[in-house]
Amino acid sequence: MASKELFTLDPGTRALLHDLGISAARVLRRAQLPAGLFAHGAVTMTPEEYYRFWEALDAEAADRDLAVRIGRALSAEAFNPPIFAALCSADLRTAAERIATFKPLIGPVNLDITSDRTGLTVTVHWPQGPPPPALLVTAELAFWVALARIGTRREVNPTRVAMRRAPKPSAETTSYFGTQIREGQADAVTFSAEDASLPFLTEDESMWDFFAPELRRRLSEVEAFTTTADRVRAALHERLPAGESSINTMAAQLMLSPRTLQRQLQAEGTSYQAVLSDTREKLARRYLADRSLPTPQVAYLLAYDDTNSFYRAFRRWTGLTPEAARNGTDLTTT
Incomplete structure (x- = not known):
């Protein structure tokens, strides 16, 4: 189990790389990580190691729109348990609140969820230290768009996407988000109040009731493992x-x-x-x-x-x- 200062690289990452046509072995070699990394299930990494993985992935793909490809490749089957459980929510607003609670199971990233009549904003706060790779930040924001679309089965577009280190404008990226990524004081994505309230067709409260106790147990373990x-x-x-x-x-x-x-x-x-x-x-x-x-x-x-x-x-x-x-x-x- 990971501590609060560790990221978890989900074994589903290997399948995602395959779907993207990217060699997992080459990425691991470029990142100077063990070749058998995916052989034993989920693996915990320090932020430095995790960032190195994403930097290697970016370099290996050599595709400025890779984050968009990742967003489009995501599916309910590719999500790890906390995210899959969030898809059981009634809508994006509820899913965001649940993911924010259980985000430590995935890594030392904190989410601020702001919800009011003007909309729903998810702000990502990364661990102290070196800034995260641009690809990782963009993919995190693309994930929220993918989650909204998978849950609602509608082409939901955020009203605003901001990054502290926004990439150069790209027609493909702008098309995916439905808006240009702009420079901001934080890495954040905002959805309209209407879209945040659209019902998830994947809603299943009985499944959430099944997942929640185990997620809470795992969260308590994560918070305990600090040394x-x-x-x-x-x-x-x-x-x-x-x-x-x-x-x-x-x-x-x-x-x-x-x-x-x-x-x-x-x-x-x-x-x-x-x-x-x-x-x-x-x-x-x-x-x-x-x-x-x-x-x-x-x-x-x-x-x-x-x-x-x-x-x-x-x-x-x-x-x-x-x-x-x-x-x-x-x-x-x-």
Whole structure:
């Protein structure tokens, strides 16, 4: 799970690049990112890494109207869960409010939603530091147009589109938005009050009721994961059942070198081995509380090479064997 300072690169990005006729491998290579980046589902990135990806995408495509192509290529199937859930909303205004709430699941971007009789304005606030690539900003604004059109099945055009670093005018981009992108004090898109209230034909409140609890749970987790140690724990929860526990594997998952990962953990007063051991102990207690799981299976889920290694580790943590702990100890104690 990503922290508040991380972007999530959705695995659907790979399909989107394919639809755009752009080589994902070439983009990753140009961005100096791991070739197998899309192999393990969603990947978290620092803003610098995420921006580098978008800059590489822009350079690889060499198309000044790429953001428009991205907007036109978007579909309900390509959206990640928070966005798909927003399509269940009654209208664009409601969808914008929901997306603003759950935007941290996608990245450290804050959305200000202003809605009144004059219209609906979505303003995007990026993380502090280097400015985001122009392609990323334009694609973000194009996304809102795509969302409005997919939801209403109508050719909705915003009344105003502004960027702090507006690109040179393009007939294709102006045609897509229905208005020219202008210089502004913030990156924002405005829709008329009438268009913001158009009913979404994709509305499905029962589906929203299904999505919302899980989204809220994930949001609380995101807000809790603020340190490198927390990021490592989250990665271990995902990778240990696959038999992977090495620092090299976890560093690759977090888009860091093993040396950088260890240095960041040391700055937090811990080490990779300490986080690994603590995570395994907590998971061991949880697994052993489920008496349907035999001890060898617990050892497997914790990525131990053999059951004896797990026995030695558990005795080191608790002074007990797993069986003794199951028979006489509160395994929820940490």
